[in-house]
Amino acid sequence: MQNQNMSDIIEAYLKQVLGVHEQIEIRRSEMANQFNCVPSQINYVINTRFTVQQGYLVESKRGGGGYIRIIKVKLLDKVEMLDAMIQIIGEKISQKDAYSIIQKLYEDEVITKREATLMLSALEKNVLASSEKNENSLRAKILIAFVDNLRYE
Known part of the structure; x- marks a missing residue:
């Protein structure tokens, strides 16, 4: 640790709770107190590590009774x-977001480690070097094209 x-x-901590419950509802200030950090640290973790690409939905409500709700997404089947x-x-995706999607496919056992490695290497910045757009x-x-091809055996 x-x-x-x-x-x-x-x-x-949040993933441990989500392992037991399908969703968690937190208050940013309470979490900050629990971990002895600033509330923006909680925002950072949620915004970077609990994204749709990683299999999470995040809802929030501002104000006195505000909360942040994190829901682990369960898709019905592989095609969905x-x-x-x-x-x-x-139409566009950054290298970082592409990596997150490939990691999710690997974690959900849709692709093997070798397939993930091949996909990652094909999408690297130096391989696709041109203008950023x-x-x-x-x-x-x-x-x-990779993801679409995964639909078929």
Whole structure:
């Protein structure tokens, strides 16, 4: 635990709770007090480690009775999950977001470690080197082709 930073600790705690419950509702200030950190640290963890690409929906309500609700998404079957991923990818995707999608496919055992490694290497910045606009569009097209092809045996 000593080698983990605060974000890792908060993430591990939330994922542990989500392992037992399908959703968690938290108050940012209470979580900050619990982990002896600033509330923006809680925001950072939620915004970077609980994204749609990683299989989570986040809802929030501001104000005195405000909360942040994190829901672990359960897709009905492989095809539905792949369709959802294609929608998320859209026309452009950053290398970081592409990596998150591939990691999710690997974690859900849709692809093997070797397939994930091959996909990641094909989507690297230095492989797609061109203007950033073209790079993200090209990355999206390639990733959609990979994901779409996973529908078939």
